[in-house]
Each structure stands twice: as structure tokens, then as C-alpha cells.
Amino acid sequence: MAYTFVRDAKDLRGLKNVMGVDFSPKKTCTYDCIDCGLGRTNTLTTERSEFYPAEEVFNEIRSYIREKGAPQHILLTGSGEPTLYAGFGKLATMIKNEFQDLKVMVYSNFSLLSREEVRQEVALCDIVWGSFNTVIDDQFKKVYRPHESIKLQDVREGLKKFRAEYHGILEPDTRFFKGINDSEKNVDGLKKFMKDVNPQKYYIFDPKHKGEPLAEDFIEMIKKKFIDLPFKIEYNV
Numbered sequence: 435m436a437y438t439f440v441r442d443a444k445d446l447r448g449l450k451n452v453m454g455v456d457f458s459p460k461k462t463c464t465y466d467c468i469d470c471g472l473g474r475t476n477t478l479t480t481e482r483s484e485f486y487p488a489e490e491v492f493n494e495i496r497s498y499i500r501e502k503g504a505p506q507h508i509l510l511t512g513s514g515e516p517t518l519y520a521g522f523g524k525l526a527t528m529i530k531n532e533f534q535d536l537k538v539m540v541y542s543n544f545s546l547l548s549r550e551e552v553r554q555e556v557a558l559c560d561i562v563w564g565s566f567n568t569v570i571d572d573q574f575k576k577v578y579r580p581h582e583s584i585k586l587q588d589v590r591e592g593l594k595k596f597r598a599e600y601h602g603i604l605e606p607d608t609r610f611f612k613g614i615n616d617s618e619k620n621v622d623g624l625k626k627f628m629k630d631v632n633p634q635k636y637y638i639f640d641p642k643h644k645g646e647p648l649a650e651d652f653i654e655m656i657k658k659k660f661i662d663l664p665f666k667i668e669y670n671v
Contacts, residue, residue: 446509447563447605447637447668452533452539453505454601455495457519458485458512464545465515466579467565469609469641472513479518480546480581488521492528507537510559515603517546523555530558537561544606545584547592553599561603566593569623573615590627597631607637610656610671612646621659633665 446452459477462485466475495508508529510516517540519525528540539561546552556562566589567577574586580584597604608624612618638656640648653671660667 443503449504449507452509453495453498454509454511455491455509455525456513457464457525458514458516460513462512462518463514463543464518464581464584467543467580468550468577468579468611468614469541469643472525475514475579477514478581480583482518482520482546482552484520486521488524488528491521495529496532501622504533504536507558507561508533508538509539509541511541515543515545516540517552517556523551523558526555526558536656539563541565543578544593544596545578547596548588549592553592553596553606556579556596557600557602559602561605562596562600564593564606566606566608566624567610568615568620570585570620570625571619573617573670575611577611577613594631596628597633603635604631604633605635605637606631606633607639609639609641610648611643612648614643616648616652623657625659625663628665629663635666635668636663638667638669638671 461472461475462477462479463475464480466478510522510526512519516522529536529538537560538558540556540559540563542556542562542564544564544566547556568574569590571586648671
């Protein structure tokens, strides 16, 4: 089977009965993030490709649902960045047309939202999750190790444009890495940026990179600075 299916994935922000659909070769991404659970990026690219025909992926989804029953949510993902899949929009449309009671979700790194066609395809999802860890260029390069053509300013503007056009649920997250992006300057910048984006919910994580947790005073600083943001924040630190 070319695709990975996951049921009742309890680590997905408390959601249950989630079916994940993986449609990209491992690991194809626009980034080579320092904390990626999939390991180092094999193919670092910004070129979109139809790794598998969307109809073929959809038939696998349909067969699985007929055999196992319908989930509440379908997470469109990949072994890397899901928006690199050129069939993303077509697949999302087929799912929504046939399984109208299901919520379609995606977890993205937001790197390609500067492209109008990508924003339009991602906007087909009911719920959009994604990673945005810093507003500072050198930290961006250290955390994400992006493809050379990707610029932080383009990622920022792409996410802001997407938010202005999108009518679903947007829930970005930030992972703070000790000694890398855990600066007060970044916290202040993130506060301003997220206030502009105005998501429904914002997640803060401590990934304990290389076993090193964030300092307690840094965590308290975040909570104090973010306390007046006009949306819900969930901390996992």
C-alpha cells in the first residue's frame, strides 16, 4: 500500500477518530527541520509533483472507509511538506464531495503559501494546522534549514494573505528551541505577527531539543507577554 492510514491518533491535539493520508515519498520537503520526527530530508525542493495520481489515493481512502468505517477527520499529510503534492487540491475536493460529513485537515509548514494556487488548495481544508517558529531570519535558517529559494518574508506574507482569504479554522503552533529561537526579540515579534494573523487558536510547544527543556523564566515571560492576545493559546511546555 502506498499510503499510510492512522486511526484514533490521540497525539493530534486531542482529536480522536482521525485518519491520516500520507501521499509523498519519504522525505520530500521544503525544509530540513532540526526536530523533524521523520529524520533528515532526502529531497529538499520547492517543486510540486504528483507523486501518486489523486484518483488512486482517493480510491484507497474510499476502500479503507468502506472496510473500517468513516472517521470524523481526515488529515492530509505527507512524509514531508504536504503542499508539495500537486494533487492536493484535487484530492481534497474529491474527499469533500463524497464524504461531506468529514472534516478535512492539513498540517503544513506554510512555506508555499506565497503561491496563490497553493493558498486556494489549502483553503479547501476545514482545519489548517502548521508550524511558524520565528520572525527572525537567522533563527529561521537554523530551525528550518530551508530550501535556498525560501525566504522568511515570503512565508510571513503568504500566511497573512492566506488568513485574509481563508474562512476555516487556522491553528498554527510555535516550537521554542533552547538557545536557538528562545529570545525575547522573537517572542515580541511572534506576538505582533500572530496578532496580525489572528488565528482561532495558537499552540506553544517545548520540544526539549536534544533533551534540553526551556528555562522556566522564559516560559513565564511568554505567558506574560501573550496574555492579552485576542485568541486562545494552548501551552504544552
